[in-house]
Amino acid sequence: MTDHAVEERHGSQRGSRPKGLGLERKETLTGYFCISPWLLGMAAFFVVPMLYSLWLSLTHYSGLGAPRFAGLANYTRMLQNELFWTSISNTLIYSLMFVAPSVIGSLLCAMLLNQQIRGRTFFRSVFFLPSITPIVAAMFLWMWILQPKVGLFNYLLSIVGVDGPGWLGSTRWSKPALAMISLWGAIGGRPMLIFLAALQGVPNEYIEAAEIDGASAWRKFISITVPIISPIVLFNTLIAGITALQMFEIAYIASAPQGQQHELGGPGRSTLSYVLNLYIRTFQDFDMGYGSALAWFFFAVVLLATFLFMRSSRGWVFYESTEAHD
Amino acid sequence: MVSMTAGGTLTQRRLLPSRFLIYAVAVVLAVLFGLPLLWAALSSLKTFRELYIFPPTWFPEAPQWVNYRDAWTSAPFGRFFINSTTVTLLSVVGTLLSSSFVGYGFARFRFPGRGILFLIVLSTLILPHQVTVIPRFLLYREFGWLDTLLPLWVPWFFGGSAFGIFLFRQFFLTIPNDLDQSARIDGAGFLTIFVRILMPLSQSVTVSLAILTFLASWNELFWPIIVLNTYEKYTLALGLQYFRTLATAGGELREHLLMAGAMMMTSVVLVVFIALQRYFTQGIVLSGLKG
Numbered sequence: 113m114t115d116h117a118v119e120e121r122h123g124s125q126r127g128s129r130p131k132g133l134g135l136e137r138k139e140t141l142t143g144y145f146c147i148s149p150w151l152l153g154m155a156a157f158f159v160v161p162m163l164y165s166l167w168l169s170l171t172h173y174s175g176l177g178a179p180r181f182a183g184l185a186n187y188t189r190m191l192q193n194e195l196f197w198t199s200i201s202n203t204l205i206y207s208l209m210f211v212a213p214s215v216i217g218s219l220l221c222a223m224l225l226n227q228q229i230r231g232r233t234f235f236r237s238v239f240f241l242p243s244i245t246p247i248v249a250a251m252f253l254w255m256w257i258l259q260p261k262v263g264l265f266n267y268l269l270s271i272v273g274v275d276g277p278g279w280l281g282s283t284r285w286s287k288p289a290l291a292m293i294s295l296w297g298a299i300g301g302r303p304m305l306i307f308l309a310a311l312q313g314v315p316n317e318y319i320e321a322a323e324i325d326g327a328s329a330w331r332k333f334i335s336i337t338v339p340i341i342s343p344i345v346l347f348n349t350l351i352a353g354i355t356a357l358q359m360f361e362i363a364y365i366a367s368a369p370q371g372q373q374h375e376l377g378g379p380g381r382s383t384l385s386y387v388l389n390l391y392i393r394t395f396q397d398f399d400m401g402y403g404s405a406l407a408w409f410f411f412a413v414v415l416l417a418t419f420l421f422m423r424s425s426r427g428w429v430f431y432e433s434t435e436a437h438d
Numbered sequence: 439m440v441s442m443t444a445g446g447t448l449t450q451r452r453l454l455p456s457r458f459l460i461y462a463v464a465v466v467l468a469v470l471f472g473l474p475l476l477w478a479a480l481s482s483l484k485t486f487r488e489l490y491i492f493p494p495t496w497f498p499e500a501p502q503w504v505n506y507r508d509a510w511t512s513a514p515f516g517r518f519f520i521n522s523t524t525v526t527l528l529s530v531v532g533t534l535l536s537s538s539f540v541g542y543g544f545a546r547f548r549f550p551g552r553g554i555l556f557l558i559v560l561s562t563l564i565l566p567h568q569v570t571v572i573p574r575f576l577l578y579r580e581f582g583w584l585d586t587l588l589p590l591w592v593p594w595f596f597g598g599s600a601f602g603i604f605l606f607r608q609f610f611l612t613i614p615n616d617l618d619q620s621a622r623i624d625g626a627g628f629l630t631i632f633v634r635i636l637m638p639l640s641q642s643v644t645v646s647l648a649i650l651t652f653l654a655s656w657n658e659l660f661w662p663i664i665v666l667n668t669y670e671k672y673t674l675a676l677g678l679q680y681f682r683t684l685a686t687a688g689g690e691l692r693e694h695l696l697m698a699g700a701m702m703m704t705s706v707v708l709v710v711f712i713a714l715q716r717y718f719t720q721g722i723v724l725s726g727l728k729g
Contacts, residue, residue: 146542161573247659
């Protein structure tokens with residue numbers, strides 16, 4: 113909204129200025145000159161690589177010699193490959209365990225911080241700290257806490273009489289463990305702060321009017337807060353989903369070989385995420401044509417999912433500007 | 439006025455009992471978020487034997503500050519620190535320079551294709567980048583950049599931060615164009631206007647973006663895994679990961695040094711966070727509202 117207003121004002125000022133062809137041409141050139149670093153970077157690190165990887169996905173290429181054209185062989189091999197499907201199901205299961213809890217958790221934390229409580233800044237900082245902890249450091253500390261025999265977590269569980277599982281060492285619990293670690297690092301981070309800013313933008317008059325009508329806290333939340341912050345929910349959910357689908361680092365660290373007793377994506381392929389599979393096929397097996405096919409498939413799917421998600425959001429996201437006229 | 443007071447008492451009456459609940463929840467959450475970090479800090483001062491005690495103890499019997507020295511000397515951590523610092527500083531400088539300049543171009547000049555190009559900037563914010571990994575790897579190999587730090591910072595000088603471009607462009611749009619106009623009448627060129635007028639007004643955006651880039655770059659693990667081979671070139675993130683394979687590879691018992699290493703890396707982030715807390719949240723909130 114404000115962008116448009118500013119832009120229009122800006123535009124009309126420019127338009128009202130008498131300008132000759134020379135001036136206009138000069139402005140065009142200056143504009144292109146200013147954005148030229150991005151144009152160069154975009155071409156070199158994005159557009160050309162993308163097209164090149166599309167070509168590579170149609171070839172056999174080990175990284176040495178010349179790529180040999182192979183048609184759609186990589187794609188058909190991919191669809192018949194068991195690891196491909198394992199990695200997809202791992203990624204989806206992990207995403208399901210991550211996305212909704214992270215968005216809801218962030219919102220609840222933000223609502224808590226939106227209350228008039230003492231020490232708000234302190235709480236906000238403590239909630240926020242995990243999100244800036246380097247992933248490697250976070251993984252080290254969690255791998256210790258989740259250590260099955262002497263770890264803190266299973267010890268605390270044993271106090272309440274629960275026999276803790278093997279977590280990262282168990283094929284059944286490794287994905288929940290990774291999701292839990294990610295949630296620890298995600299809930300109090302950026303999405304929470306964005307929600308908090310949005311909640312502070314909910315007009316007080318609405319809340320007060322509802323209170324006078326005797327609305328319960330739950331009713332106020334559902335009828336006032338949720339519609340107003342729904343675009344932010346959409347944004348945070350989209351980002352959480354895309355982040356979850358690209359999961360790589362935590363699985364890499366959790367399953368990195370130590371003393372030759374583990375393999376990447378282990379135990380038993382239970383943490384083999386899509387991107388981890390892509391990494392192994394490309395940089396350990398040097399199957400770069402196949403890796404490119406995996407990359408392009410991923411790109412297409414994420415693009416499609418984003419599109420469908422945005423589409424479906426029209427039903428549940430409330431935009432103030434369009435409905436304010438009612 | 440009447441309605442205000444009525445609303446006030448109503449709220450107070452209902453909230454008094456739940457006030458306690460709110461604090462209780464806040465404290466529980468603070469424990470969930472904060473305790474693992476505290477645990478890591480305390481563990482970093484334990485001996486190897488203490489790590490394997492069951493039930494686990496909270497406080498080390500005698501704080502082993504020597505762990506930090508031992509960790510530092512048992513892997514080339516000094517080297518890793520220098521590498522990470524180099525990459526991070528250059529990434530921050532590159533991001534600030536290129537994003538502000540490109541943002542200036544998008545905010546202040548009209549040129550054919552401006553709208554669509556800016557849409558492309560925005561779309562790169564959410565596009566998954568894995569699709570470019572393999573060709574970029576091949577490109578870096580062509581340049582002779584593999585096993586150097588170059589791939590980790592050079593792209594930032596070429597508008598690598600779509601978010602930075604977006605942030606600066608939005609901010610410049612809020613600065614009245616009259617300022618540019620009057621400077622232009624005084625004979626200032628577009629570079630002078632950018633350097634002398636717009637940038638000095640953009641301190642908060644600049645600091646916020648610097649912090650976000652610092653975090654991303656300091657914590658980056660993906661590209662170091664792909665392009666770095668020899669450990670003298672490793673950044674801290676990759677170096678720590680490598681240190682773990684060493685520490686658990688058998689022979690000397692060094693697992694207790696891992697936590698000390700992890701704390702060293704984290705402490706840099708903590709110091710920056712404490713020093714610049716105000717800008718931290720500001721930058722992150724800016725990033726969400728219009729994204």
